[in-house]
Amino acid sequence: MKARLPRASTALATPVALAVATFPSYLPALPVALGVLVALSFLAVLAIARRIAGSRQHLTGPAHQVAVALGGALTAYLMFVTWTTQAAMRANIGMDPLSLSDIGVLVGAALGVVGAVRGVGWLWRLRPRMSRRMVAFVAGLSVLTFAPASAQAASISSDQVLLLKSPVGAVRAYAGLSDSADDAARARIAVDRLVAAGGLTREHLLVAIPTGSGWVNPEFVAGTERRFGSEVATVSMQYDDRPSWVAFLLDREGAVAGAQTLLDTVVAEVSALPLVQRPQVHVVGESLGATAGQAALLAPGAAGDARRETVCSTFWLGTPGGGRTGLPRETIAANADDPIVHARPSMAIVPTGEDRPWLPVVSVVHAGADVLGALAVPLGSGHRYGAEQPDRLQTCD
Structure with missing residues (x-):
């Protein structure tokens, strides 16, 4: 049976989401935090892309194949850039490089968040009351993803x-x-x-x-x-x-x-x-x-x-x-x-004035993730x- 190619929107949304999720920030990303950022970026970019496309006819034939190939190539390139960038940032401050287990945590967190959000959407259409409870559950899991930094802070304060x-x-x-x-x-x-x-x-x-x-x-x-x-x-x-x-x-x-x-x-x-x-x-x-x-x-x-x-x-x-x-x-x-010193809520709409890359909304989200991992x-x-x-x-x- 011939393998079915992913939708063009999915293929093209993936590298865009990866670029957004790995936009330069203050600190190297914790694997679980990076996985969550990748997942949320993917869902947001995909939703925007499909809203823009609306009821237009989906790409078919060679155009579809080209879009999928382009998306795959860009994704592979950005994964390489992310790996080297994170490695350099970690080496610069004396952190160990990302291990295979870190990559597994990253991928698992990303797939888990995407699956949970898709599941909530499906439940919302079938049973809205149950889905509200599921939203609270997913939000709780999102907070727990940053537990390593919080746990470290707690253990520090106990001494x-x-x-x-x-x-x-x-x-x-x-x-x-x-x-x-x-x-x-x-x-x-x-x-x-x-x-x-x-x-x-x-x-x-x-x-x-x-x-x-x-x-x-x-x-x-x-x-x-x-x-x-x-x-x-x-x-x-x-x-x-x-x-x-x-x-x-x-x-x-x-x-x-x-x-x-x-x-x-x-x-x-x-x-x-x-x-x-x-x-x-x-x-x-x-x-x-x-x-x-x-x-x-x-x-x-x-x-x-x-x-x-x-x-x-x-x-x-x-x-x-x-x-x-x-x-x-x-x-x-x-x-x-x-990030606790340099980040500002206003980063959502205006640059900090410091010599670092900036994107509206994206930069403040990354700063928030950095704040949660600033002790790790x-x-x-x-x-x-x-x-x-x-x-x-x-x-x-």
Whole structure:
């Protein structure tokens, strides 16, 4: 029996969808994420192509064969380009190349999404009520496709470096949500622990505003202790237990309030000391912690003035949207491929102004996928910052 060729629309939609799904982005795509993007791009391009074609007569004969051959050739070429491009991006940041199992995950994710969407469409025509439940199920599966990055973020936040003993005799003090549900009480507990451990007698006092989950970057703590030895104390306070992106969207004000409360408590303790005995106070924030720390220092009024007068320097790592305060002795760490710093919702309709390829809608979708995988990369790329950063911290010597 003679094999039946695919429709011309399908053959030509496939390379277009592959080009859309693999359009240049900030980071190498996770295999499962790339599979989902390929599938959704294919379905969208195919729907547009068939809507444009409408009721026009389908290609037949030699024209059909040429369209299928052209689509196949373009697909093969783009698959080669995708493979080499992803390999180069991975090698550039120290990631392992795509393996055969990665390709299997990619293909499986793509086929699974296409099959699920086609199945929902079929059910919608037969039984609309059941299909609505299926839509919710498919949406849930789509969220789970990015579970590796979320799981990594969760495992990172569960390891609180400030609860571990410093190997160089530096002071570490921390208060979590389990210590108190009240910001003021929790800040008091953190600072009391700092004072009891002799933190105010050290030359440098680092106030670390954590990420949404309460995580303080152990690489940064290790870097400051390598630089200053036992003459540094670090204090921090948890203000939420959700991943940063969830807290950023749902309760950014809570993060700012937590940062303000901790800073005010530290400022009160430091200000009570004789001028010659006061440590240099440095504020460091990463991710949502950077946003919260900046807002706390830029707040108007007497409290904001007191914070700014007490703080020697600031250091912001991976600030969402790339914000900064403009205060003296401010240091910014922003990886060039960190989508959380550089991506904007406005990318859907206007370029970011950075020297990178851009397409309307497509670029913002890719940026969203990159955000979800921004922690699943080696240190020094994406939204991960290493132990070399504290060498740039400015002092008041």
